[in-house]
Amino acid sequence: MKNEKFKLQTFLSKQPQNIQNLFIKVVNLHAAYQMNPLSKKELLGRIRNEIEQAAKKEVD
Amino acid sequence: MIFKELILKDFLSFKGLNRITFPNVSESKSSLVLVLAANNSGKTNIIRALRFLLYGDFLGHYKDPYKLINDGTLNEAKSNIEAWVQATLIDNNKPLTFRRRIQAIKVGNNYKVISNNSLDKIIHGPKGDKYETDGGRIERNLRWLVPEGLFDYFYFQGEELGRQLMEGSGKMSIEKGLSMLLHKDDWKRAIENVTAVRGKFAQDLMNLVSSNKEYQRILQSSETFKLKEKQCKDDLEKALSEKKQTERAFSDISDKIIELSKGGPSQALAELLKKRQNEWRVNSREIDNLDGRICKVTGDSKGIPFLAAAFDTAKEVLEKMQAENLLPADITEGFVERLLKRQKCICGRSLHPVADRNECKHVEEYRDRSLSADVNAGLLALLNSLETSAKHGYKKRITDIAKLLSELTVRRQQCIVKQHDLNQEIQDIEQQLSDPIFGEITKLVQKQRELSNRRLEIRNKIQGLERAMQEIKRIVADHEEKLRKLARDSDISKIKDLTQYKDYAQKIEELINASLKMLQRSFHETMQESVKEYYDRVVTDGTRAYIDPDSLLPAIMSPQGEVRKNIGGGQLQLLVLSHIISLCQLRRVLHEQLSEIGVGVGKLDDQSFFLDSIFAPADDVYAKDVANFLHGKARQVLLLLASQQWHDSVRNAIEPYVDKAYQFLYHTANPKRTEEEYIVKFKNKDIPLLKLIADNNKGNHCAYSIIKEIK
Numbered sequence: 146m147k148n149e150k151f152k153l154q155t156f157l158s159k160q161p162q163n164i165q166n167l168f169i170k171v172v173n174l175h176a177a178y179q180m181n182p183l184s185k186k187e188l189l190g191r192i193r194n195e196i197e198q199a200a201k202k203e204v205d
Numbered sequence: 206m207i208f209k210e211l212i213l214k215d216f217l218s219f220k221g222l223n224r225i226t227f228p229n230v231s232e233s234k235s236s237l238v239l240v241l242a243a244n245n246s247g248k249t250n251i252i253r254a255l256r257f258l259l260y261g262d263f264l265g266h267y268k269d270p271y272k273l274i275n276d277g278t279l280n281e282a283k284s285n286i287e288a289w290v291q292a293t294l295i296d297n298n299k300p301l302t303f304r305r306r307i308q309a310i311k312v313g314n315n316y317k318v319i320s321n322n323s324l325d326k327i328i329h330g331p332k333g334d335k336y337e338t339d340g341g342r343i344e345r346n347l348r349w350l351v352p353e354g355l356f357d358y359f360y361f362q363g364e365e366l367g368r369q370l371m372e373g374s375g376k377m378s379i380e381k382g383l384s385m386l387l388h389k390d391d392w393k394r395a396i397e398n399v400t401a402v403r404g405k406f407a408q409d410l411m412n413l414v415s416s417n418k419e420y421q422r423i424l425q426s427s428e429t430f431k432l433k434e435k436q437c438k439d440d441l442e443k444a445l446s447e448k449k450q451t452e453r454a455f456s457d458i459s460d461k462i463i464e465l466s467k468g469g470p471s472q473a474l475a476e477l478l479k480k481r482q483n484e485w486r487v488n489s490r491e492i493d494n495l496d497g498r499i500c501k502v503t504g505d506s507k508g509i510p511f512l513a514a515a516f517d518t519a520k521e522v523l524e525k526m527q528a529e530n531l532l533p534a535d536i537t538e539g540f541v542e543r544l545l546k547r548q549k550c551i552c553g554r555s556l557h558p559v560a561d562r563n564e565c566k567h568v569e570e571y572r573d574r575s576l577s578a579d580v581n582a583g584l585l586a587l588l589n590s591l592e593t594s595a596k597h598g599y600k601k602r603i604t605d606i607a608k609l610l611s612e613l614t615v616r617r618q619q620c621i622v623k624q625h626d627l628n629q630e631i632q633d634i635e636q637q638l639s640d641p642i643f644g645e646i647t648k649l650v651q652k653q654r655e656l657s658n659r660r661l662e663i664r665n666k667i668q669g670l671e672r673a674m675q676e677i678k679r680i681v682a683d684h685e686e687k688l689r690k691l692a693r694d695s696d697i698s699k700i701k702d703l704t705q706y707k708d709y710a711q712k713i714e715e716l717i718n719a720s721l722k723m724l725q726r727s728f729h730e731t732m733q734e735s736v737k738e739y740y741d742r743v744v745t746d747g748t749r750a751y752i753d754p755d756s757l758l759p760a761i762m763s764p765q766g767e768v769r770k771n772i773g774g775g776q777l778q779l780l781v782l783s784h785i786i787s788l789c790q791l792r793r794v795l796h797e798q799l800s801e802i803g804v805g806v807g808k809l810d811d812q813s814f815f816l817d818s819i820f821a822p823a824d825d826v827y828a829k830d831v832a833n834f835l836h837g838k839a840r841q842v843l844l845l846l847a848s849q850q851w852h853d854s855v856r857n858a859i860e861p862y863v864d865k866a867y868q869f870l871y872h873t874a875n876p877k878r879t880e881e882e883y884i885v886k887f888k889n890k891d892i893p894l895l896k897l898i899a900d901n902n903k904g905n906h907c908a909y910s911i912i913k914e915i916k
Contacts (some may be wrong), residue, residue: 152727153723153798156720157802164709169804175391175395175398176391192402200702200706
């Protein structure tokens with residue numbers, strides 16, 4: 146199997162930096178490797194918080 | 206998940222303590238452990254023990270789990286009985302040992318389970334081993350390492366896994382397992398949750414602006430158009446994907462047509478044409494040869510056959526002519542005419558001065574003689590001196606010549622008829638060869654035409670969708686501009702904030718969605734390429750491996766471009782193994798690349814494989830290919846083989862790569878076969894797989910196996 150880079154990396158690198166960071170944070174919140182997964186309510190709260198923080202940073 | 210050791214104590218058919226130790230191998234190398242066992246001696250119980258250990262599965266004995274304990278051990282037990290399965294894994298380069306056990310006590314003639322399904326972590330210390338009951342962490346880790354839906358995938362019995370992969374079925378859908386293993390589930394959950402958060406932002410925004418009717422109207426309209434935009438985008442993605450698939454199928458068929466036109470039926474026709482053309486040449490030579498012979502016979506006859514009919518008359522005429530001093534050259538008008546005509550045989554055929562040199566010579570000789578006064582005089586003298594018997598002799602010669610000429614003429618006629626037929630057949634073949642709408646090619650061309658039409662339809666659909674998208678985007682941008690103005694006018698900073706949060710949520714939702722689709726395409730392309738690389742170069746029937754773009758499950762594609770799932774035997778084994786190996790490699794690449802962009806997935810690259818009876822349904826042709834295929838493809842492979850499958854071709858292919866070998870020594874009082882049939886060869890040594898035990902008059906139910914290393 147060729148160890149070629151998936152197109153995802155190139156695609157993500159074209160996004161604004163704050164969107165890239167937010168994307169990674171949100172995806173990592175759902176990563177199955179987490180041994181102590183969050184409850185649904187906690188998870189939605191964390192996502193909301195991350196989005197608000199990212200939007201505020203852009204304004205600042 | 207790489208094993209260091211697996212121990213079974215009094216579990217199912219294994220009595221006492223039975224241990225399989227795996228060789229240490231570095232990350233870049235692979236190891237092969239072979240287990241040879243007689244039929245019914247508990248090969249599959251190794252895999253069942255692993256299912257019990259990983260998931261606490263009672264293997265069908267939910268009501269009476271004590272049946273997981275070895276029968277002999279149960280019979281001999283006086284009070285407490287314990288059976289367990291223990292494994293040591295290499296987790297992040299450290300050993301992790303855990304054990305799942307089942308305990309029972311004997312009550313009268315029955316057994317009562319007092320503890321089952323408990324998983325303990327074992328901590329090795331200088332003062333002995335410590336047992337620590339798992340609080341769920343190891344269980345979760347194990348399920349993550351090997352999703353239950355993929356258990357059969359990694360620890361499998363050949364045919365069963367083949368069926369599951371082809372049908373996408375299984376205890377837990379294998380498709381779901383693949384989705385889990387490749388993190389697709391996580392990403393889908395992320396999309397759902399971000400959508401929920403966006404919805405909440407939109408709801409909050411709606412509540413805030415409810416007093417502003419105009420703002421609310423535009424916002425609602427904007428939301429509706431955004432939904433339409435999303436739908437339109439999805440449809441566009443689907444259409445683009447379908448376009449790509451159609452183009453790929455079109456290209457495959459084009460390749461096939463080119464391939465077919467190189468060989469196959471057209472080649473057979475070309476060979477037939479060559480054969481018929483050779484026959485035509487031989488026949489043509491035969492006609493020339495017969496012509497030559499007819500000329501020679503005619504020449505050698507010295508004109509006798511032509512005089513036969515006029516024998517008596519000739520005598521009379523010649524006598525008269527002699528009396529009147531005339532030449533006898535006008536016996537028949539046509540004959541004389543032909544006789545006098547240059548470059549013509551007396552039979553009328555045109556003669557070529559060079560090609561028919563010999564014939565010309567004979568004819569000239571005949572002319573000279575028949576037209577010479579000497580010959581005529583001689584002939585007359587001959588006729589005068591002929592006796593009746595001599596006349597008969599001449600007549601016989603004349604008959605012979607006529608008969609020979611007749612035979613040669615008939616043969617010539619036959620040759621000419623054959624030549625005509627050959628001409629016709631050659632023309633037909635040439636016509637077929639020059640005709641593009643022919644046989645299999647016709648079907649493919651027809652299919653290609655259908656695909657071409659479909660491609661055109663999709664292209665029109667895409668154009669329509671793109672136009673619709675542009676229009677929707679324009680309307681959405683217009684709405685947003687109006688909303689911004691209204692928000693400024695009303696000076697509600699909260700509305701501005703919420704609008705921005707909602708937009709951010711939407712961007713992230715779209716980004717995850719697009720990334721997942723991109724990953725799915727990369728998974729498909731990578732799997733397709735990899736499985737093809739392993740499968741296509743081994744199979745001999747012209748089929749190619751095919752991976753479904755959505756489910757990533759395997760199938761095969763016939764030379765006519767049809768996707769089929771109804772395959773079996775060695776071909777299926779090869780496809781399944783190619784799929785497994787490719788998936789593991791894909792997972793490794795995925796983990797490396799997600800780690801590079803900062804998405805945490807842990808390091809779960811390596812996978813062990815326990816393969817039970819993979820040669821049982823394999824065709825002999827493929828058994829060797831499958832055996833050769835195994836080497837070096839995975840870091841750890843345990844191969845469970847029944848003695849019947851350990852035949853010479855498999856043995857020769859596998860034996861050189863075996864790092865460690867074990868046997869199941871089957872203890873029974875009632876073997877099903879002779880003792881000799883339980884002996885297998887390994888590295889030129891006879892290995893007995895049977896040990897006879899004394900009959901305790903309890904039938905066969907106390908038969909058991911022990912695992913021994915073959916040294």
